[in-house]
Amino acid sequence: MTLAETIRVELGGRSYDVIVGAGLLDQIADLAGPFLKSYATRPVPIVADVNARDHHGPRIEASLAKAGFEAVWYDVPSGEASKSWSGLEKLTDWLLSLGVTRSDHVFALGGGVVGDLVGFACAILKRGCGFVQLPTTLLSQVDSSVGGKTAINTAAGKNMIGAFHQPSLVLADMDTLTTLPDREMRAGYAEVIKYGLLGDREFFDWLEANGAQVLTRAHKPLQHAIATSIRAKARIVSEDERETSGARALLNLGHTFGHALEAETGFSDRLLHGEAVALGMVLAARFSARRGEISRDDAARAAQAIGTTGLPSQINQLGLTCDGARLVDHMRHDKKMEGTGTLPFLLLKGLGEAYMARDVALDDVAEFLDEELA
Structure with a gap:
């Protein structure tokens, strides 16, 4: 099997790695180790497309548990309707209720909808906290998870409200594509x-x-x-x-x-x-x-x-x-x-x-x- 490849997005102090390969979610505790340290006594917040969680959540939980971490999940319904003002409000309220700090990282599991929503929430939460992209669709792996464009939709149009906010890491696990229609x-x-x-x-x-x-x-x-x-x-x-x-x-x-x-x-x-x-x-x-x-x-x-x-x-x-x-x-x-x-x-x-x-x-x-x- 081909070894994983690491691609560096060079942006000075905002540079980060995109790792492409198979079985990456099974190694998330190791690959994303630096972004888990702040959760030594708290659960790790993972925002997930409901279908992605069903398919891939157990792999993530197993890796985290092996390293002594516990996951806490926030489910996002599939579809563009989730990228809304109300969806953003509910998500940010949930993150605040967990006590997420500016030094924490939120994990986004799913396609572009989840990545955009989580990225924008993290851009504005306490004026900015970190996030890690775990894209589970081909489109999100090659496009929306990389580059820092985050947004929600409004009555005026798609992606009209948003911010540039780069992730700290992207894990493009090709195994997630086996369940993709x-x-x-x-x-x-x-x-x-x-x-x-x-x-x-x-x-x-x-x-x-x-x-x-x-x-x-x-x-x-x-x-x-x-x-x-x-x-x-x-x-x-x-x-x-x-x-x-x-x-x-x-x-x-x-x-x-x-x-x-x-x-x-x-x-x-x-x-x-x-x-x-x-x-x-x-x-x-x-x-x-x-x-x-x-x-x-x-x-x-x-x-x-x-x-x-x-x-x-x-x-x-x-x-x-x-x-x-x-x-x-x-x-x-x-x-x-x-x-x-x-x-x-x-x-x-x-x-x-x-x-x-x-x-x-x-x-x-x-x-x-x-x-x-x-």
Whole structure:
């Protein structure tokens, strides 16, 4: 079996390790030892997706018990609805009732919803305490658990209230993916292929040849895909932690189109986030081809690499009843909207070469979407 890999996210005094491998939760007491010391006489708070706790809680409890620690659990219902003001209030009240201090670390077990919620709670609890990410989905392992973006959703939109708050450690245990439904696995794969499309043509080519093995959870290809994705994100986050220079914005490839589709489908299970990003990347590639920036063959190749995995690659597959103008209206609420009334778009100059376009007319986007919806 391939040995675990450690990837360092270099952020000066906020640097941390991301460990990728199998069986990591069985070793949590050793791997996260420095972040457990403050709990010598108190239970360790673990906030968990209810399904993740059912599957993986016993492994964590066994490791902690062997080292003399006890876990205390806070269950979070699955789904985006948990990332709310009320969800945040209940969680922070629970943490305060436990007497969590600024020197403590809270553990987050689950996908992106739990990681975002716990990260934001820890960012504001007593003006900031530590947390450890234990991502249990492919999407959270390669994307949301790394980089420090934390948030909740509001009536105004997704992730509108949040903070940058880096974890102290991320343990990406590949064994957690064995219980992941195939649909969730594909949704996470969208974020994997994103790293190839936005800046690594060689990785994109590798995924074309090996993507099927990644999705069937073959150990060596899966670990390579996860570690390569995390290294790419770590480099970008190290360069542009708070998305001020433009480098980190590249990670939003597919997200502007994707968030509009999520909004139109009510941020529901009708369209998972990864599925929306996948289709958003296809639309970004096709829109880039429409502008003459990449060839239509390259746009078709991107769509095929996504579509052959079972991810959506045609907007008319969704059965939407809206028009392009309505989708563009959703985009106007995007948190990346600038004060000038313009919205930057991540587009492609080639496979593996994304860039930020600031000259995109939203009327042109609406017309393009009408064509795609037809």
